[in-house]
Amino acid sequence: MAGYLSSSIGRKQIVAVTGLFLTLFLIMHLSGNFLIYKGPDAYNAYAEFLEHLGTIKILARVGLIVFFLTHITFTALLVIDNRKARGAQGYAVSNSVGKRSLATRLMPYTGTLVLAYLLFHLCDYTLADHESVRSLVNGQNLGLYGLVYNSFKNPLRVAFYVLGMIGIGLHLVHAVQSIVQTFGFNHPRYTPLVKKISFVVGVGVAVGFASIPFYMHFCTMSACSLGGY
Amino acid sequence: MSKSINLTLKVWRQKNSKTKGQFETYAANGIDTDCSFLEMLDVVNERLTVEGKDPIAFDHDCREGICGMCGAVVNGQAHGPQRKTTLCQLHMRQFSDGDTIVIEPYRSRALPVLKDLAVDRSAFDRIIQSGGYVSVKTGQAPDAHAILVGKEYADLAMDAAQCIGCAACVASCPNASAMLFVSAKISHLALLPQGNPERETRVQEMVAQMDKEGFGNCSNEYECEAACPKGISVSNIARMNREFLSASRKK
Numbered sequence: 001m002a003g004y005l006s007s008s009i010g011r012k013q014i015v016a017v018t019g020l021f022l023t024l025f026l027i028m029h030l031s032g033n034f035l036i037y038k039g040p041d042a043y044n045a046y047a048e049f050l051e052h053l054g055t056i057k058i059l060a061r062v063g064l065i066v067f068f069l070t071h072i073t074f075t076a077l078l079v080i081d082n083r084k085a086r087g088a089q090g091y092a093v094s095n096s097v098g099k100r101s102l103a104t105r106l107m108p109y110t111g112t113l114v115l116a117y118l119l120f121h122l123c124d125y126t127l128a129d130h131e132s133v134r135s136l137v138n139g140q141n142l143g144l145y146g147l148v149y150n151s152f153k154n155p156l157r158v159a160f161y162v163l164g165m166i167g168i169g170l171h172l173v174h175a176v177q178s179i180v181q182t183f184g185f186n187h188p189r190y191t192p193l194v195k196k197i198s199f200v201v202g203v204g205v206a207v208g209f210a211s212i213p214f215y216m217h218f219c220t221m222s223a224c225s226l227g228g229y
Numbered sequence: 230m231s232k233s234i235n236l237t238l239k240v241w242r243q244k245n246s247k248t249k250g251q252f253e254t255y256a257a258n259g260i261d262t263d264c265s266f267l268e269m270l271d272v273v274n275e276r277l278t279v280e281g282k283d284p285i286a287f288d289h290d291c292r293e294g295i296c297g298m299c300g301a302v303v304n305g306q307a308h309g310p311q312r313k314t315t316l317c318q319l320h321m322r323q324f325s326d327g328d329t330i331v332i333e334p335y336r337s338r339a340l341p342v343l344k345d346l347a348v349d350r351s352a353f354d355r356i357i358q359s360g361g362y363v364s365v366k367t368g369q370a371p372d373a374h375a376i377l378v379g380k381e382y383a384d385l386a387m388d389a390a391q392c393i394g395c396a397a398c399v400a401s402c403p404n405a406s407a408m409l410f411v412s413a414k415i416s417h418l419a420l421l422p423q424g425n426p427e428r429e430t431r432v433q434e435m436v437a438q439m440d441k442e443g444f445g446n447c448s449n450e451y452e453c454e455a456a457c458p459k460g461i462s463v464s465n466i467a468r469m470n471r472e473f474l475s476a477s478r479k480k
Contacts, residue, residue: 007473008439008440008446009469009470010473011446013470078448081404082403082448085337085445086337086338087341087405089250091302091305092239093333094305095305095306096452097401099452099454100450100451100452104448177449178448181466183471184474186463186468
């Protein structure tokens with residue numbers, strides 16, 4: 001096991017498997033978030049449900065933290081190795097032969113952006129008080145929904161969230177097909193399909209999440225709430 | 230129709246592996262477009278020799294694109310701008326009159342520059358020595374069809390066996406990874422019945438040696454496949470990943 005964890009391929013596969021779980025988490029998170037379009041009641045009820053999962057919640061949180069830290073640590077080890085491998089003297093001229101996409105090239109940078117985004121996002125909503133004055137809409141406390149509604153009236157926050165989602169979208173466009181390759185699946189017929197799926201997942205997750213700040217920014221309370229507030 | 234073109238060369242010159250190198254600019258006038266890239270360098274070297282200067286050292290051997298000895302990075306691309314072509318098979322008709330061509334050695338910590346454009350590729354030899362072979366009992370040559378091989382496996386194995394070990398994959402990889410080379414060697418043996426008994430120890434030994442030599446890791450950018458003069462597919466890297474995982478699981 002120690003040999004596996006210190007080998008180049010072993011480390012790649014650790015990054016891939018943790019990345020897979022984080023991707024699945026994102027898809028779950030997104031599908032839950034879509035409840036915001038059903039109005040404050042449905043959204044707050046969902047948040048309430050997650051808050052009261054007890055042991056499952058603790059396990060999920062610990063699991064996510066472990067996956068995140070493992071993903072980041074092993075990636076850092078690989079990136080350090082890769083930077084050293086070129087040697088002291090790099091190329092004066094470097095021309096891609098044409099297979100390297102923007103998403104691929106930016107992987108370490110989009111990863112770092114997502115990390116910065118994540119820390120902000122956790123303080124912003126997950127760990128914030130859901131019943132404070134920030135949740136008041138027209139004098140009524142709308143809980144987490146109200147907090148999200150009010151905070152996205154700030155265009156800077158909308159811009160930052162959209163930037164974070166562009167980061168995660170680009171990351172996933174490369175990542176999903178990369179996971180499949182790293183675990184040893186490559187087939188002349190199915191690999192092009194996997195690459196398309198990877199693209200759709202990346203763009204879908206990014207657009208799905210980014211739609212929420214836009215919606216919350218531009219809607220007014222009477223228009224966005226179906227619950228009669 | 231051959232014609233003659235004038236070029237400016239910016240060539241990496243380095244005395245030996247201990248010293249620091251630098252680019253030198255040379256005029257290469259009146260180059261016949263029917264010359265191969267290496268013949269063009271020969272012409273420049275003859276002129277340098279007449280002038281009493283040190284000729285440019287570069288790797289070459291068969292000059293037929295089958296030995297894997299030649300190779301340099303030309304205008305930022307391993308083996309130059311033409312796909313599936315070694316440097317010796319690249320012809321000067323790919324360039325235009327007045328072009329400036331930047332010629333650099335392969336850059337990798339594991340493949341140190343010996344002199345000018347010549348690099349030390351013995352790291353590849355050590356990877357092969359660590360497991361890139363089949364242990365065979367001595368004795369009479371076996372019958373040609375004593376062991377049957379399925380057509381699809383034979384095809385895939387022969388595709389992988391086309392690797393000439395030129396190291397263009399390392400040169401073109403953003404991480405200077407040797408995984409296309411190593412995976413081609415692992416695949417061509419693992420796919421055949423003769424290589425099957427040792428497949429697990431082979432993948433582990435070869436990957437360990439590859440890591441020890443200081444090559445980078447694959448980040449699935451697929452530049453290697455595009456730069457490879459033999460068109461070795463990255464599906465071999467997937468196969469190596471799979472072989473490595475299953476060998477590690479059993480150990």
